[in-house]
Amino acid sequence: MFGLANPERFMRFSAPLVGPLWIAAGLLLAAGSWLSLTAPPDYQQGDSVRIMFVHVPAASMGLMAYAALGVSCLFSLVWRHPLADAAARAAAVPGAALTGLALITGAIWGKPMWGVWWTWGDARLVSVLVLFLFYLAWLALRAAIEDESKAARAAAVLGLVGLINLPIVKFSVDWWNTLHQPASLLRADGPSMTAAYLTPLLTMMAAYAVLFAAVWITGVRTEVMGRRLRTLRARRAMEA
Amino acid sequence: MDIENGSQMIAALHVSDLSISRGERRLFAGLSFAVKAGEAAQLTGANGAGKTSLLRAVAGLLRPDAGEVRFDGAGGPLDAGTARSGGVQMLAHQEGFRPGRTARAELTFQARWFGASAEAVTAAAKRLDLVPLLDLEVRVLSAGQRRRLALASLVAANRPLWLLDEPLAPLDARRRAQAAEIMAEHLNGGGLILAAVHDPLPVAARDIVVGAAA
Amino acid sequence: MPEVARSYVEYVAAAWGISAVVLVVVAGRALVAARQVRARLKELEDGE
Amino acid sequence: MSALLLLYRREVSLLWAGGGGPLLACGFALAVTAALPLAIGSEPVRLVPVAAGTTWIVLALASLLSLERLFERDHEDGALDLLALGPPTLEAVFAVKTAAQWTAVGLPLSLAAPVAALSLGLDPALAPLTAGAAALAGLAFAAVGALAAALSLGSKRGGLLVAVIALPLYAPPVIFGAGTVTAAQEGTSPGPALALLAAYALFACALTPFAGGAAIRNAQG
Numbered sequence: 001m002f003g004l005a006n007p008e009r010f011m012r013f014s015a016p017l018v019g020p021l022w023i024a025a026g027l028l029l030a031a032g033s034w035l036s037l038t039a040p041p042d043y044q045q046g047d048s049v050r051i052m053f054v055h056v057p058a059a060s061m062g063l064m065a066y067a068a069l070g071v072s073c074l075f076s077l078v079w080r081h082p083l084a085d086a087a088a089r090a091a092a093v094p095g096a097a098l099t100g101l102a103l104i105t106g107a108i109w110g111k112p113m114w115g116v117w118w119t120w121g122d123a124r125l126v127s128v129l130v131l132f133l134f135y136l137a138w139l140a141l142r143a144a145i146e147d148e149s150k151a152a153r154a155a156a157v158l159g160l161v162g163l164i165n166l167p168i169v170k171f172s173v174d175w176w177n178t179l180h181q182p183a184s185l186l187r188a189d190g191p192s193m194t195a196a197y198l199t200p201l202l203t204m205m206a207a208y209a210v211l212f213a214a215v216w217i218t219g220v221r222t223e224v225m226g227r228r229l230r231t232l233r234a235r236r237a238m239e240a
Numbered sequence: 241m242d243i244e245n246g247s248q249m250i251a252a253l254h255v256s257d258l259s260i261s262r263g264e265r266r267l268f269a270g271l272s273f274a275v276k277a278g279e280a281a282q283l284t285g286a287n288g289a290g291k292t293s294l295l296r297a298v299a300g301l302l303r304p305d306a307g308e309v310r311f312d313g314a315g316g317p318l319d320a321g322t323a324r325s326g327g328v329q330m331l332a333h334q335e336g337f338r339p340g341r342t343a344r345a346e347l348t349f350q351a352r353w354f355g356a357s358a359e360a361v362t363a364a365a366k367r368l369d370l371v372p373l374l375d376l377e378v379r380v381l382s383a384g385q386r387r388r389l390a391l392a393s394l395v396a397a398n399r400p401l402w403l404l405d406e407p408l409a410p411l412d413a414r415r416r417a418q419a420a421e422i423m424a425e426h427l428n429g430g431g432l433i434l435a436a437v438h439d440p441l442p443v444a445a446r447d448i449v450v451g452a453a454a
Numbered sequence: 455m456p457e458v459a460r461s462y463v464e465y466v467a468a469a470w471g472i473s474a475v476v477l478v479v480v481a482g483r484a485l486v487a488a489r490q491v492r493a494r495l496k497e498l499e500d501g502e
Numbered sequence: 503m504s505a506l507l508l509l510y511r512r513e514v515s516l517l518w519a520g521g522g523g524p525l526l527a528c529g530f531a532l533a534v535t536a537a538l539p540l541a542i543g544s545e546p547v548r549l550v551p552v553a554a555g556t557t558w559i560v561l562a563l564a565s566l567l568s569l570e571r572l573f574e575r576d577h578e579d580g581a582l583d584l585l586a587l588g589p590p591t592l593e594a595v596f597a598v599k600t601a602a603q604w605t606a607v608g609l610p611l612s613l614a615a616p617v618a619a620l621s622l623g624l625d626p627a628l629a630p631l632t633a634g635a636a637a638l639a640g641l642a643f644a645a646v647g648a649l650a651a652a653l654s655l656g657s658k659r660g661g662l663l664v665a666v667i668a669l670p671l672y673a674p675p676v677i678f679g680a681g682t683v684t685a686a687q688e689g690t691s692p693g694p695a696l697a698l699l700a701a702y703a704l705f706a707c708a709l710t711p712f713a714g715g716a717a718i719r720n721a722q723g
Contacts, residue, residue, distance in 0.1 A: 047463055050469075051466055098480075105473060111462075140667070141653060141667060150656055150721060154720055162671075172673060176677040218484045229494055229495050234265075296722075302723040324587060326589060333580070338575065338581065340516075350584060
């Protein structure tokens with residue numbers, strides 16, 4: 001990982017990856033969608049089970065993205081890795097979008113399953129909501145401080161603190177859920193994982209993962225090129 | 241220099257090949273100089289040349305791009321952290337006093353934070369003719385009075401290395417003479433002074449040009 | 455055989471529709487930003 | 503007297519006297535508590551079940567009050583640089599400021615908490631437990647809040663940013679704090695919740711000084 005520390009080597013290393021990644025993401029998404037939409041309806045939930053195929057991948061990728069963000073912040077803080085802030089920024093926006101998507105699709109899925117748009121009864125949904133708040137806090141801090149390098153370092157501290165706190169918040173929400181067990185609501189645990197559902201779900205999860213990787217690497221490359229652009233312009237201005 | 245109050249004896253300051261930039265802009269590079277006990281050095285250079293940043297880098301508040309700041313104690317090289325937390329005091333444009341509190345409370349806190357004893361604080365206040373002002377809030381003091389308060393804090397703490405950023409600017413002629421006396425006394429006692437100045441220090445000092453010459 | 459639940463097709467459509475939109479926006483944003491910065495960089499480097 | 507004790511006394515006298523002193527925090531807490539019955543009606547059947555929960559929301563919000571000025575004022579006065587140059591480390595300075603925030607805002611709020619809860623119909627026998635849990639939660643709020651204040655140094659919209667950073671991290675102490683009182687209300691032992699609350703508070707006190715020290719150095723240099 002240290003080898004990629006200097007931007008030039010990272011650009012050379014990542015250049016051949018970008019194209020195939022995007023293509024793979026597209027193919028996987030197409031395959032996953034086709035499999036998901038052609039799977040037999042659940043005997044109990046009917047077609048609404050298909051919402052799971054977009055909800056679960058978004059939730060898990062939102063969490064993975066925060067892990068990527070947190071690890072980038074660790075590299076930025078501890079080893080002052082020049083690309084780390086670029087990696088953190090490139091992971092934050094898609095991560096937040098995916099987590100937001102998980103909330104929306106979770107709410108839509110909740111309507112047929114529990115009869116309400118948003119239910120505080122499902123600990124997983126609530127943890128996804130808190131994860132979304134962590135993203136907002138990171139993005140707000142990153143944007144609030146004008147000085148670029150100071151904003152990066154402050155956000156890196158928050159990203160790391162967030163990463164450390166995530167499992168704790170997850171535990172406290174699950175603990176909270178056992179305390180306030182909503183007896184009245186129908187406690188459906190979701191469809192049984194028959195093979196017919198496992199394949200589409202895993203394909204969709206792979207698709208979301210590859211798509212995130214493509215967006216992330218493209219984002220870091222854009223950041224590197226952007227920095228090169230700024231230094232070129234600064235030098236151009238000095239010569240003028 | 242009584243070690244009891246945690247102050248650290250500094251015999252020399254070495255700055256080697258220092259380069260500092262602000263954002264994308266390089267302020268200066270490859271700056272090297274040394275200051276020994278009993279010596280003063282003054283940083284000259286245009287506005288924005290990086291004099292203040294250099295002081296802050298020596299104080300450890302700012303991370304240089306390259307180069308090194310080393311301190312020597314009586315018995316050889318010192319760890320930079322211990323040298324700074326025990327032997328360096330800085331006088332910046334803002335003296336660091338909270339406007340809403342009284343001069344007495346803020347002077348006492350700041351001086352004792354840097355290791356001064358209660359007696360040293362009262363003696364310094366007397367010497368700088370601050371006694372009548374002590375019960376006023378810092379907010380109502382003039383810039384010159386606030387600067388004298390900061391000088392009293394320097395005298396009371398008596399730390400070996402003084403980092404001064406345009407120390408005499410707000411002072412009138414009479415107070416500048418007194419400041420000169422204080423600086424000379426500090427140097428004779430084996431202290432060191434590194435100051436960013438526009439008009440020269442009132443004590444013998446070596447010139448260090450920072451960035452493009454003024 | 456429990457009565458087959460309503461098919462909720464409209465919920466599925468909503469969920470997939472929103473997902474598609476968000477994914478396209480996220481992907482599009484990344485690709486457009488990359489293309490723009492590459493273009494400006496080339497323009498500067500050619501001009502050198 | 504050690505430098506840290508000097509700093510602690512200065513910080514407490516600053517927080518206690520002007521600005522966000524305990525009066526302001528408790529006043530805010532009771533004002534928000536009073537808003538609840540006005541909003542959802544006076545019948546005890548509505549208020550009693552939410553008494554514990556509301557008290558913790560009020561505690562969390564009230565503890566945000568004087569956070570913004572905890573470091574910002576020293577940063578503007580130039581005092582933060584001098585604090586960094588003193589004998590203690592910046593991590594110790596951060597811990598002392600957290601302790602001062604707890605003393606001047608956290609502890610007074612832990613006295614206001616039972617009053618607020620009782621006013622909403624909480625069983626008076628639970629008042630001591632509420633005060634104890636509020637004090638522990640206050641410690642967690644002070645540590646995490648101080649970190650949020652240090653992180654938002656140098657940003658223009660300080661106050662709001664502190665809240666956006668701190669509140670997600672307040673989830674565990676709010677859950678465990680309110681959980682302690684709710685458990686007691688339902689007759690089960692509040693022990694586990696109290697233990698989890700104490701664990702989080704101690705964890706925050708151990709972690710935040712290092713993150714806070716890094717945040718302050720970042721804002722300075």
